[in-house]
Amino acid sequence: MPIVAGVDFGTLSVRVTLVHSERGPIGTASAEYPLHRRREDPDFATQSHEDQMRALTRAMQAVLEQTGIAGEGVAALALDTTGSSVLVVDSAMQPLDDYYLWCDHRAHAEASEITAKAHALQIEAIDWCGGVYSHEWGFAKLLHWLRHNPGQREHFGTALEHCDMVAATLCGVTDPAQLRRSVCAMGHKWMWNPRWGGFPPEEFFVAVDPLLAGVRDKLTGQFLTSDHLAGHLSSDWAGQLGLRAGIPIPVGAFDAHWDAIGSHIREGDVVNVVGTSTCIIAMARQAQLVPGVCGVVPGSVHPEFTGIEAGLSATGDIFDAIARRAGTTVAQLSVGLSDYRPGQTGLLRLSWDNGDRTVLVNPELGGVTLGWNLLHTPQDELFAAIEGTAMHTRIILERMAQHGVSVQRVINAGGIPQKNEVLNQVYANVLGKPVLVPAGVPTSLGSGIFALLAAGVYPSIEAAQQAVCLPLREVHPEPAAVAVYEELFAHYRAAYFALGQSGAASAAPHQTTPNLATLLPALRRIAARARA
Numbered sequence: 001m002p003i004v005a006g007v008d009f010g011t012l013s014v015r016v017t018l019v020h021s022e023r024g025p026i027g028t029a030s031a032e033y034p035l036h037r038r039r040e041d042p043d044f045a046t047q048s049h050e051d052q053m054r055a056l057t058r059a060m061q062a063v064l065e066q067t068g069i070a071g072e073g074v075a076a077l078a079l080d081t082t083g084s085s086v087l088v089v090d091s092a093m094q095p096l097d098d099y100y101l102w103c104d105h106r107a108h109a110e111a112s113e114i115t116a117k118a119h120a121l122q123i124e125a126i127d128w129c130g131g132v133y134s135h136e137w138g139f140a141k142l143l144h145w146l147r148h149n150p151g152q153r154e155h156f157g158t159a160l161e162h163c164d165m166v167a168a169t170l171c172g173v174t175d176p177a178q179l180r181r182s183v184c185a186m187g188h189k190w191m192w193n194p195r196w197g198g199f200p201p202e203e204f205f206v207a208v209d210p211l212l213a214g215v216r217d218k219l220t221g222q223f224l225t226s227d228h229l230a231g232h233l234s235s236d237w238a239g240q241l242g243l244r245a246g247i248p249i250p251v252g253a254f255d256a257h258w259d260a261i262g263s264h265i266r267e268g269d270v271v272n273v274v275g276t277s278t279c280i281i282a283m284a285r286q287a288q289l290v291p292g293v294c295g296v297v298p299g300s301v302h303p304e305f306t307g308i309e310a311g312l313s314a315t316g317d318i319f320d321a322i323a324r325r326a327g328t329t330v331a332q333l334s335v336g337l338s339d340y341r342p343g344q345t346g347l348l349r350l351s352w353d354n355g356d357r358t359v360l361v362n363p364e365l366g367g368v369t370l371g372w373n374l375l376h377t378p379q380d381e382l383f384a385a386i387e388g389t390a391m392h393t394r395i396i397l398e399r400m401a402q403h404g405v406s407v408q409r410v411i412n413a414g415g416i417p418q419k420n421e422v423l424n425q426v427y428a429n430v431l432g433k434p435v436l437v438p439a440g441v442p443t444s445l446g447s448g449i450f451a452l453l454a455a456g457v458y459p460s461i462e463a464a465q466q467a468v469c470l471p472l473r474e475v476h477p478e479p480a481a482v483a484v485y486e487e488l489f490a491h492y493r494a495a496y497f498a499l500g501q502s503g504a505a506s507a508a509p510h511q512t513t514p515n516l517a518t519l520l521p522a523l524r525r526i527a528a529r530a531r532a
Helices: 049-067 108-120 138-148 150-155 162-171 183-189 202-208 235-241 255-262 316-325 378-402 421-431 445-454 461-468 479-500 516-531
Strands: 003-009 013-020 024-032 036-038 041-047 074-081 086-089 158-161 180-182 222-224 229-232 248-250 269-274 278-284 295-298 306-312 348-350 368-370 409-413 435-438 472-475
Touching (some): 003 049, 013 049, 013 445, 024 049, 024 445, 024 461, 041 049, 049 235, 074 255, 074 445, 086 138, 108 202, 158 180, 158 183, 162 180, 162 183, 162 248, 180 229, 183 295, 183 306, 255 278, 255 306, 255 409, 269 378, 316 378, 348 479, 368 479, 421 435, 421 479, 445 461, 479 516
Parallel strands (some): 003 074, 074 248, 180 222, 269 409, 409 435
Antiparallel strands (some): 003 013, 013 024, 086 158, 229 248, 269 278, 295 306, 348 368
């Protein structure tokens, strides 16, 4: 039976998984690439396209060697990437700069201008991205690049999302007009939707800034769901990767969306893809707009459903930062966390270290930890951070449910749930419902499923999922812990909106201004009961 390759470009590395059409994943390998950051500018985060493509070559060669599979036998290749990671290229598809990575937040001023002008001109697209255009998204980053690279503007050919650039590179596309762009990427991050004829009108972009004049027309190509092909592997890249030239490559998508597919998502599920950040993915036959939730896009996760995306701007990054400040690792700092009881630290930690993606959509926020005393340890902070990310997730799921998104099952996917059982248990207790966890790493398995479709092996996503997805195990909530977290969550929700609220889209339903003077004594009482 056929074997295909699923590729996942993450923040720090690319993973390639070979997927057997009946046995599922049969081997995986990864290769790292550098992330460029600047201490003097914490909003700066870039990566090189060339570095990433070299890493793909290394990872593909490694997995072929590891499994003993001949490259000629790989029937298709599919890829997902981070988003919104934006690359500006010239008219021959050559990069003019590095990627503005998803976690590059330099464009917060541009995003605010886009949001304000969209509301002033009553542009429908702003409602479909939660009422606020994010600093993480495409037009904000492109406008930032145009403003800060005057000497390069005349060479501007087009801008691409990471998934579209990699697919175009592998297929040998050198003309922007021949691009096949991802509906997932363009719908969630670039205000694209067939409902209003693609992008918002030219007049809107010029009103934001005259530098955007003509940009709309340069974002050319076909806009397609991932049941269509981006093209076929070029002979040049076939030689570099060790594969057969001409194999099909479907239109790509974002990593979290295909992680959800690889985690066996179905309608009514919410998948928390917990990694450096958290992407929260759902899909529905019918979906309404959700204030503060950053994307509702037909065909983005599954071609036959409307995809819904939300998330936290930092999760694993927060855990890593706590460990780094303590001079240790998350793994070492996690030893003994299973003995912690709900609320015992007396700390309440808001997960805004990299701003708020959902539901406040505010990059100007910063990490907040309440309740410190002189005896607290880094391990206490780590446990409070896990609790905080779980409670932030609950804020988001409640907002989605209030606006008609069914939340019947919660699946914890991504890399962190595979190696942090404490996190899974805390999430189950905070959410008050079972959390399902794939029995293995589903990263790049979603890509494998779309590669199987491209190769014609299965007639539908559901048939491929049934054949190759990993089984799901359940982590059940503990009733006593659920009761504690109900009390603690009320204080978290009050602090979240009181300290971070910005704009009508982020207001908590039926929320009155909380009395934060009661919060610290309440944390002390909860901690004292836990210790007793």
